[in-house]
Amino acid sequence: MTSLNWSSKSKSIPQGGKLQTDAILYPFEGEDASQHLENRLILGDNLRVMNALLPEYEGKINLIYADPPFFTNKGYSARVGRGEDSRKPENWQLAEGYHDEWSDMGSYLDMLYPRLTLMHKLLSPSGSLYLHLDWHANSYARLLLDEIFGYDNLRNEIIWTYHGPSPIRSAFNRKHDMILFYSKSNQYTFNVDQVRIPYSENTVVTFKSSKKAGFGKTPDLERGKVPEDWWYFPVVARLHNERTGYPTQKPESLMERIIVASSNRGDLVADFFSGAGTTAAVASRLNRQFISSDTQPRALQTARSRLVLDIQENKKGKSAGFEHGFSVMIQKEESVELPPFLSFEELEIKPPEVSDGVVTLPPDLISQVDYWEMDPDWDGEIFHSSFQAARPWRKGDIPASTVIPEKNGEICLRFVLISGDQIQHVL
Ligand SMILES: C[S@@+](CC[C@H](N)C(=O)[O-])C[C@H]1O[C@@H](n2cnc3c(N)ncnc32)[C@H](O)[C@@H]1O
Known part of the structure; x- marks a missing residue:
C-alpha cells in the first residue's frame, strides 16, 4: 500500500x-x-x-x-x-x-x-x-x-x-x-x-x-x-x-x-x-x-x-x-495546569457583598469580570454550578447580582476576569 x-x-x-x-x-x-x-x-x-x-x-x-x-x-x-x-x-x-x-x-x-x-x-x-x-x-x-x-x-x-x-x-x-x-x-x-x-x-x-x-x-x-x-x-x-x-x-x-x-x-x-x-x-x-x-x-x-x-x-x-x-x-x-484560583486580596479587588440573601458585585469587580457562577452547597471538590452569568459578546452588561437559594450549605463563587485570571471565593 x-x-x-x-x-x-x-x-x-x-x-x-x-x-x-x-x-x-x-x-x-x-x-x-x-x-x-x-x-x-x-x-x-x-x-x-x-x-x-x-x-x-x-x-x-x-x-x-x-x-x-x-x-x-x-x-x-x-x-x-x-x-x-x-x-x-x-x-x-x-x-x-x-x-x-x-x-x-x-x-x-x-x-x-x-x-x-x-x-x-x-x-x-x-x-x-x-x-x-x-x-x-x-x-x-x-x-x-x-x-x-x-x-x-x-x-x-x-x-x-x-x-x-x-x-x-x-x-x-x-x-x-x-x-x-x-x-x-x-x-x-x-x-x-x-x-x-x-x-x-x-x-x-x-x-x-x-x-x-x-x-x-x-x-x-x-x-x-x-x-x-x-x-x-x-x-x-x-x-x-x-x-x-x-x-x-x-x-x-x-x-x-x-x-x-x-x-x-x-x-x-x-x-x-x-x-x-x-x-x-x-x-x-x-x-x-x-x-x-x-x-x-x-x-x-x-x-x-x-x-x-x-x-x-x-x-x-x-x-x-x-x-x-x-x-x-x-x-x-493530570498533565494540564489549570490557571490557579487567586484571591481578591492578591488581585487587590473589592470582593462581592452579601446582604438580605443577595450577592452583589461592586462596580470595580463587575467591570473586570467576564463570567461568574455560584455553587450554593460547595463540597470542596466538584463545583456544582447552579447560577451562571456571562458577559455578552457585543453589547449589554453581565448580571451583577443573584439571589442565594434558601436551603444551602457553604456558598462558593467562581469568577473569570477579562484578563483570564480566575478567582474562587467562599462566602
Ligand atoms: C483552529 S482552532 C479551532 C477553532 C474552532 N473550530 C472554533 O470554531 O472556534 C484550533 C484549536 O485547537 C487547539 N489545540 C491545539 N493543539 C491541541 C491539542 N493537542 N489538544 C487539544 N486542543 C488543541 C488550540 O488551542 C485551538 O484552540
Whole structure:
C-alpha cells in the first residue's frame, strides 16, 4: 500500500490520560443534570483526553469534526475587549490565543497522526470524521487519512470558500479551506434530504421554460438540490453576532451543515480541537450531545460562556433549539495546569457583598469580570454550578447580582476576569 513516511513516524500511540471532574453546570433550574452528563467541555491535550475516553467511548462517537492548527507557523491572539472598532486593530485588547508553530512538517505530522488514529478508534461503525485544514498541510493529512480510514472511505474533499482582505501580491488571494470527509465504513449516516438547498434562480427559470433542459432529466425543483462539494459561508470576522474573539473561530452555518448531514438527534458529536466551542454550541442547539476539548483555558472559558449565553437567549425565547437543556462537565486532566484560583486580596479587588440573601458585585469587580457562577452547597471538590452569568459578546452588561437559594450549605463563587485570571471565593 502507498503511504506517507517521515523519519519520526511511529505507529504506536503514546499512552496515558486521566480525566477528573472539576465542575458540573446546571443551567436550567430544576433540570436533572444527570440526563445530560454526556455533554462535556474538557481541558487537556486531546491525545491524553482521547486515550482517557477510549475505554468508555471506543466505537461510540457518531461524528467528529477536527479543526487543528493548520501548520501556518504563527501564533494567534484572542480579542478580549468588547465593542472595539474593528477598523482600528491598534486599539484592540488582546490576550494569548493559541500557537501553531512547528520545527518542521515531521513534527506537525507527529502531532496529527496519533490523534487521527484515536479519532478513528472512537468513531462508531457508521460514524464520520471531517478534518478541516488548508493548503499548508491538507495534502499530507489526506495521505494519513487514506492510510487510517482507507482510500475508499473518502466521501468528499469539501472546499469552503470565503472573502476577506489579504496582503498577498505574489500569488492569487488564498480564500478557501479544505475539509476532508471520511466515513469509518460504507454504511454511514448521511441525511441527504436535510441538507438540500434551493436550486439557483437561473436553473428554475431554465427548467420552467424548457422541459428538455438537463438532457431529459428534470430536477425536483420543490425538493431542492444536494449541495455541491464547494461551499460559500462568510467568515466569522464578518458575522458580528457570532464572534467571540477567540481566534480562527469557524461559522455556525458551516458546522450546521456538517452536523445535520452526518448525525441524528441524540447522537454524540465530538470536537477535540474545540477553540471557541462552535461545534458544541451548534450540536446542542440541534439536540445532539457533545464532547469538546482544548488545551487552552481561554478556549474552554469561551466555550462555556457561549453555551451559557445561548441557553439564556433560548430561555428568553430568542433562539431555537435546546429543547432538553444540558449540563456541562468540565474535566481537568493530570498533565494540564489549570490557571490557579487567586484571591481578591492578591488581585487587590473589592470582593462581592452579601446582604438580605443577595450577592452583589461592586462596580470595580463587575467591570473586570467576564463570567461568574455560584455553587450554593460547595463540597470542596466538584463545583456544582447552579447560577451562571456571562458577559455578552457585543453589547449589554453581565448580571451583577443573584439571589442565594434558601436551603444551602457553604456558598462558593467562581469568577473569570477579562484578563483570564480566575478567582474562587467562599462566602
Ligand atoms: C483552529 S482552532 C479551532 C477553532 C474552532 N473550530 C472554533 O470554531 O472556534 C484550533 C484549536 O485547537 C487547539 N489545540 C491545539 N493543539 C491541541 C491539542 N493537542 N489538544 C487539544 N486542543 C488543541 C488550540 O488551542 C485551538 O484552540
